[in-house]
Amino acid sequence: MSSYVIRGARLLGADPTDIAFDGGVITAVGDGATGDVEVDGTGLVALPGLVDLHTHVREPGREDAETVLTGSRAAARGGFTCVHAMANTEPVADTAGVVEQVWRLGREGGYCDVQPVGAVTVGLQGAQLAELGAMADSAAGVRVFSDDGKCVSDAVVMRRALEYVKAFDGVIAQHAQEPRLTEGAQMNEGPLSGELGLTGWPAVAEEAIIARDVLLAEHVGSRLHVCHLSTRGSVEIVRWAKSRGIDVTAEVTPHHLLLSDDLVRGNDPIYKVNPPLRSNDDVEAVREGLADGTIDIVATDHAPHPMEDKECEWSAAAFGMLGLETALSVVQQTMVDTGRLTWAQVADKMSTKPASIGRVENQGRPLAVGEPANIVLVDPSAKRTIDPRDTASLSRNNPYSGLTLPGEVVATFLRGRPTVRDRALVEGSNA
Template sequence: MSAHVLRDALVLGERRADILIEDGTITALADSLDAGDAREVDATGLIALPGLVDLHTHLREPGREDAETVLTGTQAAARGGFTCVHAMANTDPVADTAGVVEQVWRLGREHGYCDVQPVGAVTVGLDGTQLAELGAMAESVAKVRMFSDDGKCVSDAVLMRRALEYVKAFGGVIAQHAQEPRLTRGAQMNEGELSGILGLTGWPAVAEEAIVARDVLLSAHVGSRLHVCHVSTRGSVEILRWAKSKGWDVTAEVTPHHLLLTDELVRSYDPIFKVNPPLRSSDDVAAVREGLADGTIDCVATDHAPHPMEDKECEWSAAAFGMLGLETALSVVQLAMVDSAMLSWSDVARVMSTVPAAIGRVEAHGRPLAVGEPANVVLYDSGASRQWRSDDTASLSRNTPYAGRELPGRVVATFLRGRPTVLDGELAEVPV
């Protein structure tokens, strides 16, 4: 079996050490290790983090293999330093049965670039009317624990209550896409001064906040776990802060793009910046950064949403919502949170690995970098910098909002259970 020794890595950006990886496990972590015939990896100056875990990835397979497949999506994930991604349920067919979630889970395993933990739909066909067979998905080999109708909100209050209650039986969590549908009919961008000027239908912050407020109350009422997807507004952060002060079992994620980009970009009418929830004001960006720094927001999740070019090279209202995120996530978090001294690298490990793994209940991920732990490791060069190019991607799609931007950092290597999926910044050959 393979063995690697990562020489002189900065563990969590703090402590210099060699890391010995054998048979999928970290077997030694100390200065100047004698590594025998383990393959040497020069990690001088590189930060070692536990493999990243994404709670919010759209892999598009089955159904939209023109936009992304499990293979290309997990390759993009590996290039971004991820060792586990949660695949959202809005595929075609919808991941609302044990059969579909098992297929997606298996594809991830077979390709070997990144573990794929399927998210099950809350309602049949994401229709918001009838609960999907949540128990069957939980008991399948995919062991689904997170359920979401992401892309759509579970807007019916009774259905949301029942879903929250029902998943208590197997330690599940409902991940809510908080968007009051009536308040956002035809919505195109953040509602504010700019939407009025640009003549684009507004997506008001209150449409998110009203659902977040309702759901934290429901979660408290039934004593179940709620996870709020892609928090984007100051009001949502304030409601979550209040809910947490009550001790309620509520978690939340923020996307890298909501940590960095604002609605000013919509002035270009370039749909590359069209995303749901929409890019918000600079005040909202400040609020979600503060929320992530003080723990109100628990983790970062990419909402990686591949779309073919024809769905972006068009007029704004005809374009699809969504942007790529896996390969740029760590760089954007560095830029928005670490370079601004709001998070340390061990905080980054917490919000991009430990906590999301705990929320998704994936046991082999998000573990500490310590002897005896699974060897899921990413080596990251925070001193690098590069101008991002839309064609420099493993994804089948090109809809990155960062093209032409200078982003810091570079993922040098990713190890999944001891096997490199990325080495020297390039995808490794993964034996099937």
């Protein structure tokens, strides 16, 4: 493996400097560092490789929508060096065998670390705990457990799960959706759902579960993570819980930072997602929450779907949108270019914190000597008009189609090896 030196990149957005790495480890930071391969970092921002706590790679089961390999390649293009693969595959990732398979496929692909998430309950059925300990002890070393796509709605099952994972420092990542309040739900419940005659998904269905779960976490002294928080009320509940010292973390998706429910008016299911796009007031609230630290991280909820599941009438369409290749641009547009977050804070919310929540030891580390060379170089002055066909994903359900977004990933290094160079994927990365 070659040694590299990045010249003149702005480390976490600060003044330009040089970063050298060799054998997967950062060897020097500062002017005059040397390496075999020179990378021009002029005008670029250097961040630690991004870590996604919420990715759907669809393998095993729906390899027509995405595979571990194609999802990893999309992740690399988005600046990620680690993704957490959600458990709602077919079969469900509720055994050591399935999580090890996903983990191994990630290693074979070599585009990013794929850290499987284990299901909380057998078959995501919400009734019986899956063998959480076996998944934790497997080669995949699972620490994040989630029934994402479904809510662990039974309070007793949720309590037991929160308690049980303490034995191996795990965390329950809850998809907060009260099932009875959201039967047949199609979009955010508000004036527009009433007008369009689409069954509403009320904010209270998310907030009621989050309120219950933070109280449960407090009661049993466990760690809770809230997936894709989307409403003002949810932000306020998490803010209150943190003020009480409850060990809760929360994520927001890029699409909930940028898009709102008025997009549903056109009836194009490209905007159908769960939780649904919310009101403009909710969008403002999640931006505030991310800026003030109530919301800890940005996670993509990258959810690939084949064309036929979106090219249909609204109620027949699948929930979900792509996110890996656009996440950093959306965060730049909504949070950095608006002055609400510095690049150093972006590094914290898209790399350091998600790695810490997932207990991934060699990701989300500082860009300092002796640390792993997981680095992404971003050109913040670039402008991209989003074309759904320009993707490494197998799917095209991109809600940003036609929008011009700022920022572009120029290079991604995974343990010193480039997975993206000159704004393009490096083919045969594992070779």
